[in-house]
Amino acid sequence: MQVTITVNGVEQTRDIEPRMLLVHFIRDELQMRGTHWGCDTSNCGACTLWIDDEPVKSCTQLAVMADGKSITTVEGLAKGGELDPIQKGFMECHGLQCGYCTPGMMMVGRALLDENPHPTEAEIREGISGNICRCTGYKNIVAAIQWAAENPATTDAEVTA
Incomplete structure (x- = not known):
């Protein structure tokens, strides 16, 4: 097919x-x-x-x-060779250990931030609750998503302004 x-x-x-x-x-x-x-x-x-x-x-x-x-x-x-803030957040805050859950966590984390740019810790934990990490205990994953919320991407319009 x-x-x-x-x-x-x-x-x-x-x-x-x-x-x-x-x-x-x-x-x-x-x-x-x-x-x-x-x-x-x-x-x-x-x-x-x-x-x-x-x-x-x-x-x-x-x-x-x-x-x-x-x-x-x-x-x-990533856009234009620039990592998304969620990807940067996982690097900055050590939001991974073995890395197996990381892509899925990044995808749900980015979706959460697109819907709610400033989530609370409880909202982040709820937002990622359908994804399992067997290594980190979630502390650094939550911190990575919080980092991304505090460091949004710079748009092309902001760069040229």
């Missing part, structure tokens, strides 16, 4: 098996390894990406369900 999916702004057309999971389309067909494949049950959130700007766990979505849609992966957060 042929699908056409826009991934990080680039239209991708592939012939795939109808039962292929979206996480495998991203990782295997497109060779984009940022989206991690964890539990296959949507419990861990390592596979989180956005479909039409909404966070989705790609291990329980068929790739054919994304036909004609726009997907953003963790690689798509």
Whole structure:
């Protein structure tokens, strides 16, 4: 079956098996390894990406369900060679240890900040509650998202002003 999916702004057309999971389309067909494949049950959130700007766990979505849609992966957060503040926050605040949950945490963290630019700690913890980290205890992940909230990206308009 042929699908056409826009991934990080680039239209991708592939012939795939109808039962292929979206996480495998991203990782295997497109060779984009940022989206991690964890539990296959949507419990861990390592596979989180956005479909039409909404966070989705790609291990329980068929790739054919994304036909004609726009997907953003963790690689798509950076713009013009500049890391997104959420990516910088994870670096600045040591928001990872093994790194397995990191892409999914970044995707839900960025989605949270897009909806609520100044969340409280409780709101951050609620916002990431569908994603599991087995290493950090979440303290540094929360701090990374808070850092990103305090250090938003500079827009092109602000740079030229």
